[in-house]
Amino acid sequence: MPHVMQTTAATPIAFVKSIVQAYQQRGMDASIALQQAQIAPALLHNPAARVTALQFEALSSAAMQELDDEALGWFSRRLPWGSYGMLARASISAPNLGVALKRWCRHHGLLVDDITLTLTVSGHSATLSVTENRPLAAALREFCLVSVLRNFSGLACWLVDSRMALTGARFAFAAPPHSAAYSVLFKAPALFNQAQTAIEFDASYLALPLRRDEAALRQMLKRALPLTVLQYRRDRLLVQRVRQALASQPQALHSADDLAALLAMSPRTLHRQLKDEGASLQALKDEVRQALAADLLLRTQRPIKQVAQAAGFQSEKSFMRAFKGWTGLSAAEFRASGPSDLKANLSQAQGAAALKKV
Known part of the structure; x- marks a missing residue:
């Protein structure tokens, strides 16, 4: 009997459906990936359904490798397996988090031109905003924008080995039926129908020195996806x-x-x-x-x-x-x-x- 994944089911089924949509765009079948993640296909027809973080990690990992696309169909060009690891490697030698995240934004733009990531500072507040340079596929847009923000904040926390408390999250789309899940996804007040998608946090985090090296990066890349859900206990600020x-x-x-x-x-x-x-x-x-x-x-x-x-x-x-x-x-x-x-x-x-x- 396969091991049953036991954690709180909080990830909206809409994000699972987005991954299935990515398979369909490539003319491929997601059945094996769903089976590996222990997600019953019947759940796809229940808008209120949720899956656990472990289930979603297993599904995402299988999909990224099968589709050879770490962006899971979001963009007009694929991001082959290992792309985000390359971006992390380019940032890890930075003297502090601010420089590392600026590098991440710049290098992300070299791989993808569908969106632009911009890190700005105003007073005590820092903002990571996402500019959509061309229309994203409607079925994947929410999943794309949410994932980009969570990838960014997850990497930031990992680089400085600290919780990075968000002070706000804004989304350039209407509140989805599962909007209540956003308080779990971002641990911050979420606003919808905004002019631009962005997250905000205390700018003081940007001055923190990086606490990771190449050896830590290699270890992290063996199982990087949990970074998007890991809640660090320690907040160095x-x-x-x-x-x-x-x-x-x-x-x-x-x-x-x-x-x-x-x-x-x-x-x-x-x-x-x-x-x-x-x-x-x-x-x-x-x-x-x-x-x-x-x-x-x-x-x-x-x-x-x-x-x-x-x-x-x-x-x-x-x-x-x-x-x-x-x-x-x-x-x-x-x-x-x-x-x-x-x-x-x-x-x-x-x-x-x-x-x-x-």
Whole structure:
């Protein structure tokens, strides 16, 4: 008896039908590939049906090799088996993720002219957009655009060995009947009927150094498809993202529930991942409050009570107690020191503490 693949069935049957359509475009039969993936042909007639990630991986792998097309019929020219591995190899020597992804976009354009991938940065946000240079086959268009975005984000996560949290996903087509699956596919708010297909994420990820080498690439290419569904536990930018969220509204209470919702994760996951990074929510709150309070004391003449309120303290007394614990000085003594060696020493201490936490 064949082994039964046991994972949650979340992949829409519409994507399976797209692969079957690719076979039909080539005058070929998908029956063997469906059988290898343990997908009953009857499911193709049920729009609400789902298959597991393992089933879809098996089907995609068989189809790419049988059709000798890693793009599965999306484009006007085939991408022979090994094409995406070649693109990854061209990117892996980059000094950071931003350069690697720019290379990926440029080299993808050398293989395919049906679409253009463009990586742009605006402020703190990075966007990978897909421009359709010619009409894609209607039966394959959604599958193509979704796959291109997931391939891109999956490779990015693998290159830096980190979760890369998306802040948004936009699609230049109407919401499909299975639109609810997009929250699983992208872990971000999805908008349909948009002018262009794109994903957005924190631009700070682009500065991360690559953590993979040629040996890791060879190993990955033996089974690359799971990259599109793998959810990395570690987010190497989570501490920075939490700091930014805390600093954006220093007077807010910033409960774990509120921050977790803002960062699109559960409170339990937030605490666990911060612990993995050697940090805690309370320590980050203290760090942000301390930096803000020190800045206000040295740069302004605000009364200490106003400084306490701006730093998010409910009372001047609690602020004074906390500040003395942070610096060993009262707020008045710290202010009297002025922007002198004391400030430089405090900055060094904060930097050393931050390095220990990350």
